[in-house]
Amino acid sequence: MSSDPWGRVDETGTVYVRTADGEREVGSWQAGSPDEALAYFQRKYDGLVVEIGLLERRVRTTDLSSKDATAAIDHLRSTVTGAHAVGDLAALEARLDKLVGQVEERREKRKAERAKAGDEARTAKEQLVTEAEQLAESEQWRVAGERLRSLVDTWKGLPRLDRKSDDELWHRFSHARSVFSKRRKAHFASLDAQRDDARRVKEKLAVEAESLASSTEWAATAARYRELMADWKAAGRAQRESEDELWNRFRGAQDVFFAARSEVFAERDAEQGANLAVKEGLAAEAEKLLPISDLKSARAAFRSLNERWEAVGHVPRDARPQVEGRMHAVERALQDAEESEWRRTNPEARARAEGLTGALRAAVDKLSAQIETARSAGNTARADKLTRELEGRQALLDQALKGLEEFGG
Template sequence: MSTDPWGRVDDDGTVYVRTAEGERAVGSWQAGEPAEALAYFHRKFEELATQVELLEQRVRGTDLHPAQAEASIVKLREAVATANAVGDLDSLLERLAALTDLVAKRREEVKAAREHARAAAREVKERIVAEAERIAEHTTHWKTGGERLRQLVDEWKAAERIDRATEAALWKRLSAARTAFAKRRKVYFAGLDEQREGIKAEKERIVAEAEALASSTDWGNTAAAYRELMRRWKAAGRATREAEDELWARFKAAQDQFFQARSAVFAERDASLRENAEAKEQLLAEAEKILPVSDARAARAQLRGILERWEAIGPVPRDARDRLEGGLRRVDEAVRKAEEAEWQRSNPEARARAQTTVNQLRKSIEQLEQRLAKARAAGRAKDVADAEEALAARRSWLAEAERTLAEFS
């Protein structure tokens, strides 16, 4: 008979292991010496010890999910308890018991972290709902309001889920806010359509008066009447684009008919108007020096002075009028565009919206990166794919938002 601290081989070749509960037969050995039998069953023990050590490393060195860890511990504990091996099996069970305590602690930590994440997600979703309700109740910037509501829905989807009842209640409020915004916008544009119908009716009256004056030969009074009609036209506001284009074409046709007839009568006087044309040629050259516009305000002031002198010069021959007026209009259009660009760059509300968009997207990306890291650590392939797809979209939106913000610099 051969023995060692953890087992022995009986005379009949039966191999026993010693545990705190006593001896237990683990096999028999008939092929050789007892020392060989013990060596064989020691190797079986070493294999189990290696498995325990690997599990310890996974539990202590990684973020192995508690449920997976507990399942592994239970499986390995059963293997140790019934192992056909010779060695300090009790020490392996003690190590597994220590791991069980550690995993229980880890489970509590995971539970606390999950509760914290849900509380944070609830705060995020409550903020989203509150902002959506403010937009629905107060905003009159329909385009930006609609865009912001779509962004809030994306932020909602990107946020962590919370308990079902709270999630459903908050989503119901968010949906109600979107519906209320859509109804207010619809009412606004319905009123706008009604207003445009009134503008169309007013401009139809203006056009009728203009067409009635088209054949007049009372040059002075009729020209003054057309100026008054133009003032009323501008003061009336804008109808729909289709109605505006059609009515303006009729108004201009009537006006052109009158002024063309007057020009024909005054053709004999064109010679005396050549001096005016030369003076306006000089003014046009002076105006063109404003371009390209580097200072919109200074350019407008300079052009205003030129326009005052232009008007003071008086009429020019018909064959020069369109070219001169067109040249001055091109300068005025360039100055106007420069003013619009300057206004866009200096508009604090637009800049603030652009900055808010960038901030929100950065925050959304940070949250998604956290979700992606958790999904990768937990080995959730679908969640990883979803998070990566969402991140790619947010990063693309952020790049565009940052370019928009840079335009305000």
């Protein structure tokens, strides 16, 4: 007879395992010694230990489902309960009981995780629906469209909820996309209509612009082109291909007109520049008549100069006041000389003579200061020009002072 803490072999070769409920026969052994019999049935026990260890590892380290884990535990438990093995079967039962607790704990954990994931998915989908409904009213067509497509991809990556909730949220989400698509389609249809209207308006503008390209009514036509440009801008944009083609026609017609006008104006400017040089020469000759010593000859000379002056054409507008002012100044000096006799006895005339003298003296002082400033700045041309003007003003001042002396001043 042979035994150990968990089993024994009797004299007949029958093998027993000891449990909390007493001994249980697990087999018989006739082929060898009792120790060999115990060793054989202990190896069967070790096999159960290995199987339970493997299941523990699977539960701990893999994603074995709770259902499969429970089935495996039940299978091993039935195996342990009727096992033909010698060892601490109660310890194996305890390990299986513990494993049941671990599986249940994991089941509850996974249930909580699924619930949390479901809540997170619900929240995420509700947020997607809210954003989609906001985008449905947007007029940022490209940006909003791209964002809605991105939201669809995000939706597909989220877990499904219960059918009712998922269907309700998807219906709202899909409806928002449909609303946006319909609004965008209507917008671009309206935009196409507007662009077609703009094309028709711009075609008319281009035709009129082309009809004006050869006009020589420079001021009126330039004004009309400005009106046409304002109408062009107010018409809005046509389709790109039409817009470019019509703009080239419209702008090309304007370029033809303004190029022709520029050429004419350039010729006119050259002619007026030559006229200015002639009139400046005549003004210089007139200023040489001052101060007036022989009124009769001065009057005749000025009349001749004035006839030549009238025969000369226009001068540039910005130069006209200055050159005409010089001639008018000589003319005024002649008039003053003619009136000097009767002015001599006229107090009002004396006052006017004094006023003219003061104004001419101020003009002479101002020109002198301007000449000094121009020379200091190195602007010799301006200084020379101002000097010529000063000579004329000084002659007028001398004449005015002479006239003033006639009043006994």
